[in-house]
Amino acid sequence: MTELVRIFLVLVCAVFLYLNFKITGIIVVLLILTVLFYIVTKEKNIIYVILFFIFYIYLNFVTYNGNISGEKKLYVKFDGKTGTVLRIENRYTDKKIFLNNTGYSYGYYRLIYKIQHVKEKNGIFTINGKIKGIKEGKLNFVRNFMLLKLENIFDGEYDIGVFAKAAVLGEKGSIDEDFNKMFKNTGLSHLIVISGLHIGLIIMVFLKIFDNTIHSYRIKYIFTWIFLTIYCLVVGFSVSVLRTYITGSIMIASKIFFEEKDSRKSFFISLIITMTILPYSLFDISFQLSYGAVGSILFVYPVFERLYTAKCRVKDNLADYILKTALLSLVIQIMTFPVFLYNFQTMPVFSFMCNVVGIPVGTLLIQLVFMTLLLNISGVEIFNKILLLIIKFIFNAFETIIYFLDKIPLLQINAGFETHWVIIMLYYAVITAGIWFLKYYETKL
Incomplete structure (x- = not known):
């Protein structure tokens, strides 16, 4: 370690x-x-x-160190509204760059691009120009096939279809701006970003499928890893997807080779591999939130959980679950608080409470969407009407919960000022000292 x-x-x-x-x-x-x-x-x-x-x-x-001008080869992700430039001349960029070209379906493309004008604002570069050659990513057809299936399943249910595309394929371009803002305000944005929840669900589903079809223990996990890899290639290896893919792959490898799983080691191995593959993700908000949340769960929450168990003896299982979920959400919020303050100038206050209700309902909804999509990909469409009724009911309940939670005062406060990085470092120094004190106090109990 x-x-x-x-x-x-x-x-x-x-x-x-x-x-x-x-x-x-x-x-x-x-x-x-x-x-x-x-x-x-x-x-x-x-x-x-x-x-x-x-x-x-x-x-x-x-790293690409040339000028952003002239004719270049670009590797781009179109997400519905913007074209995120991932690489220039097959090298990573240390800047945030977007193409001002729209109208392309969600997916990955290799372009020959004639740059005509570059606009820079707050460290973000937007380039205008002309596409002289374009080649779709090899797996775009798989993504488009899945998108078509989702559109057919949720034909006439626009809002559910938009949610399904975001939750299953990470396509958030069609999400209503107000609805997206409510997700952020309530701290439930991770439900519409491909994350550990989604990867864990993929692993669980395929293991269940192969349980009844493949007898070999190792072959079952190898095939699960293959389908997990294909899924991650389809949705794209963003920072959050790469993190959970590496962690999931380590878990599967430990099962294949009969090694004991160590979540903390997996966490740091994932960090190192992500830093090597995507070195500038260190300054990506999704990197900071993703690893900050998981690091909080692995290294900080256990200290609070042990103190909670020692001091609070709640006999009712449901009440105990709610309190532990609230405690976990609070710990994650405390540890990721500076990320929101530094990047968005907002201070989360009571948004951690939203996870207690929002996560169980949102997770159930995503599970049903995944199951419905897999059945339709397999050609089993006979249950669509029943599943659609159930999904529609849960989605309406979930939507109502989001609207209700968004009305709670002081979920987040607009700070209205920029925070210097020194203040962030001091904050984490105080938090670290506090955790050490709690560990010392724990030994005295």
């Missing part, structure tokens, strides 16, 4: 050093060198220095 933490810190230091002049200047450089010195000298191991320089060279190699 310690080795994995040090490797991850080395990678983070390399990224910060690579970008230091663009972000925070000499203070960060000194901080990085201090941390790096600690990592290196603790065991006098030169391997961390070597790894640091290798990764630093790797960053130079995989």
Whole structure:
């Protein structure tokens, strides 16, 4: 575990050093060198220095450093409203870049693009130009096939269809702006982003299917991993998808090779692989929220749960479940609070309470949508009317819950000011000290 933490810190230091002049200047450089010195000298191991320089060279190699002008080869994701530029000349970009071209169906494309004008605002670059050549991603036809199935299933039920496309394929371009805002305000946005919930559901579904068709234990998990990989390729390896895919793959590998599963090790392995594949995801909000939430569950919540168990003895199982869910949501909110404050200038206050009601209902809804889609892909459409009635009932209930929760005062407060990164660091220093104190207090109980 310690080795994995040090490797991850080395990678983070390399990224910060690579970008230091663009972000925070000499203070960060000194901080990085201090941390790096600690990592290196603790065991006098030169391997961390070597790894640091290798990764630093790797960053130079995989990063596009040319001008955003002229005719370029771009790898783009069209999400319904914007064209997110993922790579230029097959190299990653350390900037947020979007194409001002719309009208393309959701999916991934390789373009030959003539850049005519670039507009920059708040560090976000929007480029205008002409597409001179376009090639669809190889798996777009699979995604389009699934989209067509969802449209046929929910024909005449526009709102449910839009939710289904977002929850199953990550296509959020058609979600109403007000409805999307309510999801964010109530802290339930993760239900319409492909995340651990969705990947876990995929694994569970295919394991159940193969339980009745494949007798070999290992073959069953290998086929599950293959279908999981195909699904993730179809929806695209965003940061949240990549994280959960790596974690799910590690879990499946542990089952195949009869190894004991270690969630904390899986967490850091996932961090390291994500940082290697997508080095600039470190500054991506989805990276910060995704890993922040999972890290809170693995490393912080157990401390509070043990204290809760020691101090509160609730006999009613339902009440105990509700209290633990609320506690878990509160811990995640405390740990991810600076991400919202720094990026959105908002302060979540009571939004953690929404998860107690919203997650169970939303999870059930997503499970039913997945099951209906899989049945239709398999050619079993006989249950569509019954399933549609059930989904419609639950969706209406879910929609009502979202509207009701959004009306609760003080879910989030608009801060109205920008927060310096030093304040964020001090916040986490205080939180870390508080957790250490709770662990010390726990030993005294």
